[in-house]
Amino acid sequence: MNLLAMINNGGHHLAAWQHPKGQGGAGLNIQTYAHIAQIAEKGLLDAVFVADVVALWGQDLEALTRTSRGEHYEPLTLLSYLAGVTQHIGLIATATTSYNEPYHIARKFASLDHLSGGRAGWNVVTSVVGAEARNFGRDTHLLHNERYNRAEEFVDVVRKLWQSWEDGAVVKDAKNSRYFIPEKVKNIHHKGKHFAVEGPLNISRTPQGEPVLVQAGASESGKQLAARIAEIIFSPHDEIKAAQHYYHDIKTMASQFGRAKESIRILPGITPVVGKTRQEAEDFFEQLQNLIDPVLGRRLLADTLGDDIDLSHDDIDGPLPDIPIGNKGSRRDFAVALAKEKQLSIRQLYLHLAARNAIVGTAEDIADRFEEWYDSYAADGFNLFFTHDPGGIEDFVELVVPELQKRGRFKKHYSGNTLRSHFGFDVPSPLHA
Amino acid sequence: MNLLAMINNGGHHLAAWQHPKGQGGAGLNIQTYAHIAQIAEKGLLDAVFVADVVALWGQDLEALTRTSRGEHYEPLTLLSYLAGVTQHIGLIATATTSYNEPYHIARKFASLDHLSGGRAGWNVVTSVVGAEARNFGRDTHLLHNERYNRAEEFVDVVRKLWQSWEDGAVVKDAKNSRYFIPEKVKNIHHKGKHFAVEGPLNISRTPQGEPVLVQAGASESGKQLAARIAEIIFSPHDEIKAAQHYYHDIKTMASQFGRAKESIRILPGITPVVGKTRQEAEDFFEQLQNLIDPVLGRRLLADTLGDDIDLSHDDIDGPLPDIPIGNKGSRRDFAVALAKEKQLSIRQLYLHLAARNAIVGTAEDIADRFEEWYDSYAADGFNLFFTHDPGGIEDFVELVVPELQKRGRFKKHYSGNTLRSHFGFDVPSPLHA
Structure with a gap:
């Protein structure tokens, strides 16, 4: 079973920052974020994940001020910092394909993958919050299909850039004056509908071969994109029947793209609220x-x-x-x-x-639900939205992780130091057809 | 006297990676970068600085492979990592205004400033390497004046975004359900020739008020930009007379923008090669x-x-x-x-x-040159390009720093923990006229 921990300012529950245990939200106290990542690593979680919106999280300031979501760290800078205070845990940052350039994104994730020793993942989003458009010179987003069309091409360009340095290109042969082998570094010469990118990247092939691709496909075009390119997929469903259908759909669609079922993992989002007793x-x-x-x-x-x-x-x-x-x-x-x-x-x-997604109960209750979903092909694991930070993840690691381990459902140590190794993912083959 | 250390892959001397002391270049070994930053901090340097090109550092692969410049970390991810392994030293990252969006840049530097406790600086460049254009859908760069025109507007938008959360906007008043005061967070409604950005930023006013602005104006438009917006300015001159003229020009131009002379520092780049003897x-x-x-x-x-x-x-x-x-x-x-x-x-x-910029000699020789330039208004300090890493900076910190301290030319401890505090810079007033 694979488990991720979503990190945001103050935890997932909108009022958590007002509860004494919520400590006013993490705010921008970087020590709290470091602590959360270290606890997640102590609990052997596969990755921490940072969601994102390139704007305020809502335009209604009177409502937004009632939450701790009004400000948040930019994911790539935050996770680069956290790479320095952790050793094993994966680091998944969100970045939009609608208001970025593929060269920057390819490069920043490659940089994060190198500096973390192979722990980077990119959660590909296309932006839905209207205010994001207005921060980038547009009145509204591109239309849905156009956004996904751009996203498809964007991801392809990023992957070409990641592949523009072959494995083993860097040799550092001082005697023969060869830091890298020129024949193993190639322009990509991409010219498409949305992007023209010459390449190559200015950083070598990353420790993971390529950072792990993550996506949350919900619409039909979203599911198509996920099935074609994503390795970790966030399922939007909190009801088991719908989750099973989604799981089946995605794995079937992925196999139509020639991808093995084991090469993708489907993780619904869930909020575990654990107590020593149900009460x-x-x-x-x-x-x-x-x-x-x-x-x-x-x-x-x-x-x-x-x-x-x-x-x-x-x-x-x-x-x-x-x-x-x-x-x-x-x-x-x-x-x-x-x-x-x-x-x-x-x-x-x-x-x-x-209260959507919440499971409220003992460690046994939560483990029961996880098993039920896992065994009935509704989930390969879960993306955990803790109510409050750091208390929510501390409780989970103390109570639920041992219960899952006891049941043989969760690992007892990291078997490697890369995000791919935690999921047993191979380095992906060159671009999927 | 203010001193910065430029960090790049393997040191500044192009062949350093081939010398036994150059250890093959830092390559992407993040531990080496952490060590360099920590040594720089031990030596009380004001900041580490990362230059950048959003492309290979040269298109002639046969020549590039003779250096260690073929690959390099993306500056913001690298410096976010280094923020976690240092406490005092400033962190200056380069980012181009020609192939970025102001919202991203404002946000990433604000994020770095928060997570480092106020140590971020942005080196504003407009891109000169032709290959950069071709990684972003263009055949060539914008024309020189147009590039600078865009840069002026870009920086203004970034500053407006940094100012979009007033000081004290975040109150975390749990009892009254106010994480922030809505009246203190404002849209910027920027509409200009190059950008339309609504704002506000999605992260509060930073520890430094605003990250420090850095620029290397060489052309007339470059000098204008530097004099108007930059707080640290890299002088391009390695000859004292030209450096004095540049120094005088920039400070005069800055005063025409209503800026105090002490609010800007001019730092020529220099390569100190120090030995225990001159030989x-x-x-x-x-x-x-x-x-x-x-x-x-x-x-x-x-x-x-x-x-x-x-x-x-x-x-x-x-x-x-x-x-x-x-x-x-x-x-x-x-x-x-x-x-x-x-x-x-x-x-x-x-x-x-x-060998441009090199001073080769003892600690006394190097300190003499620094004093000469400093006392004759050619420099307020230096941007140090060490021949090889980490040996070059280790030698400098061991030999030259004590010599400068002995002469009363360099501080004996950090007087604060922000980049601004190392330079004695006030929080800048709202946008310069």
Whole structure:
């Protein structure tokens, strides 16, 4: 079973920073981040992962100020720092293909891979937050298909650059004045619809051959991209049947690209809230939930239902009013159906949304759920969103990791020092067809 | 006197990696870089500095392979790593304004400033190596003036983003659900000729207020930019009279922008080659010079004289043939005049070019030269290009630093932990007029 730890400012639960255990969020205290990464490594986790948006995480400052998400480290600088205070754990940074250039991205991840001794991973995203466009000279993002089209080409260029220095090109033969073998360093001469890049890269083939590619395909084009290029795939599902379908779909699509099933791992995101007793876990989680400010709660609802739905005059403890639906599979229809089925008030509905992905219970409860998902082909492991940092990961490493080890579900030591080695991934073959 | 140490793969001397003391160049051994930064910090240097080109450092692979410059770390990832293994020393990374976006640059340097506790500096360059253009979809760079025009606007946008979170915006008031004060975080709404950026940044005001701006203005537009925005300026001169003129020019131009003379420091680049005796230093330097491969030497000459001058059929130990001149102040005219004046052979000429900036001698010799330049308003300190790493900086810290301290020319301890504090720089006032 593979396990990643997502790191962000203050933990995943939006109100965690307000809880005494949340210590005000990590903020930008770099020592806290170092501690989190070291605890994750002590717990033998495969990687720490940093999500990203190249803008504020929300434009509604009144809601955003109720969270600790208003500021966050840039992932590549943060993970380069953390490379220096850890030895084994993988380092997965998010970077968008919509507002970057492939040469920079190829180079920065190659640099991180070299300086960490082979622990770099790139989570490929195409940007969805509207404000990102406006930080890069555009009013709106490229259209969905165009974004994915650009992403496909972007990743191909990056991989060509990573391959532009052959293995063994660097020889450092002082006697014959050859630092590298010129024939083993080649221009890539890429000319495509979105990019023209001559190459070669200005850094040699990396310790992992290539950094590990990570993606979270949800839409059809997203799944296509994931199935073609990603090695670690974040599944968007928190319901086992949907997760099984997704798992099956992706692995089938990947095999159509000629890829072996073992060469990709599918990891749903999950928030483990562990206590020594079930009661302790539930009490703590309820405290967190109660800290969610109604201004923030209403923003969560607006983000789900759409900004055209005005609930500002509705009683927060009253029922959800009638809301037009009809876009099956949309987040709005899902939320409206849920509120109706469970007879939730407005407050209860946003609390429910905030608790998405959570498993609240003992180490045994959490290990049971992990096993159930793993054994039924819903997951190859999990991307862990801890409620609060560093307490959430400390509790997990103390309580859940030993339980998984006892059940023979998790490793007892690192078998290598690269991210690839933790996943048993081979160096990828040249560009997938 | 302020002192910086330039770090690159293997030291500044092109053949150092081939000398036993050069240990094959640092290559990508991150432990060597950590050691260099720690030695620099032990020697109380103000900062380590990483130069950059977003391409190979030369397109002539046969010549490039004779050096250790064929591969190098990306500066921001490298310095983020080094932030974790040092406590005091400044960290200056180069980034080009021609092939980047201001939002990324503002953010990455802010991130480095936060994670290093206020030690970040940005060396602003506009890119001159032709191959850089071809890695970013262009055949050639923008024209010189256009590049500088873009650079001016780029830096202004970056500074606006750094200022988009007011001091004290982050309050982490858990009781009142206020992580930050919304009124203290503002969009920048920049719309200019080259960029449209809404902002705000997604990370708060940095420990230094703003990272330190560094520039190496040589052309008129370069000097204008330096005088307007830079706090540390790399002087291109290795001859004292020219350096004095440059110093005077820049400080005068800066005062025309309303800037105090103390708010900028001018640092020429210099290669100190120190020995316990003058003979030891000279012998070592001669060994290095003798290691320069003629293929590389001829490339240095071609880079100086122009690729239209074909010397491939001329005897390397014979005189330089007649070469058309007439572009006063050009590198070609300078080299031709030098060869004539000193009656240099082709080999002697390229060795002379490779030895540019070098001071070879005892600690006393080097301290004498530093004092001479410092006292005659040619320099406020130096950007040190060590011949080989880590030996060059080890020798300097062991021999030259104590000599400078003995003479009362260099500090005996760090008086603060930020790059600004090492230079005595105030937090800059809002954008210079």
